[in-house]
Amino acid sequence: MNTLTEVAFTPARQREVVDALRAVLPSSSVLFNQEDTRPYECDGLSAYRQLPMVVVLPENETQVAAVLKVCRRLAVQIVPRGAGTGLSGGATPIADGVVLSTARLNKIVRLDPYARTAVVQPGVRNLAISEAAHAHGLYYAPDPSSQIACSIGGNIAENSGGVHCLKYGLTVHNVLRVRMVTIEGEVVELGNEGLDAPGLDLLAVFIGSEGMLGVVTEVTVKLVPKPQAARVIMASFDDVVKGGNAVANVIAAGIIPAGLEMMDKTSSRMVEPFVKAGYDTDAEAILLCESDGTPEEVEEEIAHMSEVLRISGATAIAVSRDEAERLKFWSGRKNAFPAAGRISPDYYCMDGTIPRKHLAKVLLDIAAMEKTYQLRCANVFHAGDGNLHPLILFDANASGEFDRAEKFGAAILELCVEVGGTITGEHGVGIEKINSMCVQFSPEEREAFFGVKRSFDTAFLLNSDKAIPTLHRCAEYGKMHVRAGQLKFADLPRF
């Protein structure tokens, strides 16, 4: 079971699907010529490319429902797509399938400052919500670093986080209600504008389901008051283990920083020439530790955190004096991915999460792997929540490096699972890590996931080649790599 329907993509089939879709959509909303569908052949993970048979751009919920009914009737796979900034290939087209872009569902329907909610269509950009709320002193908290481009629909698919999620939560913590269309073409509301809904918490399982359970048509998000002030500490350590312990000490002191990030020396040396953030490139580890709140609260917390960091062995501590300097301190961290692309022909970005107490072991093991696989690895780390982004640097044109990078990456993910962590903290499984799911979950667990999918997607037609591997697939352990040169939106900051 669970293998996809194998319908060959013949011109006749394409014509059949296009004709059926044109019966329910304006013809300008149905794309099928290669020059029109080419922009949809990949998302942010451009190593995986596939031209879709058809792309549709519905303009309202009625059209979304009509598209789904057509696809259901003709048994066509649908790949929902937001802004296409995802890093795991969650929006990679299916050869004989339809890509459903939410680009034209891009309106902010309502913003209610008194209720602190915004009702938005799925194609609205993450940052556009905060911009609209700004005048009311409110914002939408999750801030994935691609937030100037990524859409709220895509955030729901991936349960996106950001650098502030230790304190402010992920998408799942900040969305009250989702309106979506099932594969049957039926409109369903999950959650509501109160704090809970009757029955099972379907909203919780829907968020992060990678577009495989339904197509979102409207979202109610929570808005929260903007902190009055924010400052960040930059601390240097002469040893990564000391840096890791400093993070634990901050938490043990009863502080939940607004942001807590770590970079190793390879990373800071990689970014400093690029962004000139003022990083101490002799330090083995750099910690960025942010506080936000009222000015008095920030003052108190910065003093407390500085003291903890000093006791933990920081060799240098700098505190941002103004907003410009705060952004400068962050700029290096936010540009780590593009910087990797600048110093290395290719890089492979991993996204494991580990219990923080194993950080030292994981970093030492990764250092040992650098020797085994004869490749360098730069580590950037959402230290507060344990999400590690090792960037394996390689050159695909150099003999054997591509193969070694792949093995190196797989070994890191296995290490993350081994220490009690997970193969993906925030980028999603998509196509990229689908094989590593075989490492993390048992056949029974994967079967339960398929059961969840079929509970919503009864026809098994929504993005069905993503995230959950079949038994058969787990037998073939496959490709995973990112070519830096091909990373789309290379100018977007990435975490």
Next chain:
Amino acid sequence: MDQKLQAFRETVVAASAAKQPLRIRGNGTKDWYGQALEGDVLDTTAYSGIVAYDPTELVITARAGSTLREIGRVLSEKNQMLAFEPPRFDGLATLGGIVAAGLSGPRRQAVGAVRDFVLGAVLMDGKGDVLNFGGQVMKNVAGYDVSRLLAGSMGTLGLILEVSVKVLPRPVAQHTLQFSLSEAEALRQLNVWGGQPLPISASCWHRGELMVRLSGARAAVDAAIARMGGQTLAYADAYWDALREQTHDFFAETAQGLWRLSLPSVAAAITLPGEQLIEWGGAQRWLKTGADAATIRAAAVQAGGHATLFRGGDKSVGVFHPLQPAVARIHRHLKNTFDPAGIFNRGRMYPDF
């Protein structure tokens, strides 16, 4: 396999084969909650103990039968807490029970509900298979988030064996302010404050008095006190504890029916007869009333929310709010996925489920 797990497995496999319902039960502190109790008791209390707790990870993992007294003791030694403030019911409520029931206390308005803190769970399904979902880390998007789905599932999807929850440090400072306000004034004030950067961690309006708890850094709490005015409430900890544990006078007499209305915080004052107590910045409205279920449910829907017959009253009207047909269908499919023989807490959430 652990001996106790093996015993659970045998019970579950046998019950599934015979299609005999099992009633999952910890210390039975919430036997009164939900629809009918059906089936032989499957006692979880022996399956207890803290599996892992490292305060610097902000995560505790414990077996389902562990009591909140035990968990609370361990956490308070490290100055941490279950931030969603679940009712402990004399400390006897179990972790599995509180997750299954999905109950959160006063701090829910500020930090989130049980489901927001669940990071991972181990579940025994109707086949007796032990399934791991989520994990012990804050960020995890591998596979669908089944562990959060278990929060509030009333044990209908399987036997929760182990749960990992995020914990938070206790606030450095707390202070409670008291204001004399009408219901409408209190609702308005709470929503206005909600849009301001104030460290409000709980609120309760009852009989013309609004209590607001502030929690956080000393400086933040002091600044808020200066800004908000009001009187200081003495013995505030006892006050919030009574709300959390539902031992407040309001909860004493619930024979005619205690309803829980979950509404948008901005919903206007509910005009049904009876006595009200309002929490969560206006989003949770308790109502003791003899009004009929249809009227109450219609009022809740009208206001954009739903109504639960929380305690007492006539359960034949349905404890939980009826589901949209499409949502009900997804429920049945999910039930069938995890519990194909329909043995776990049959009828506890909905009569046909």
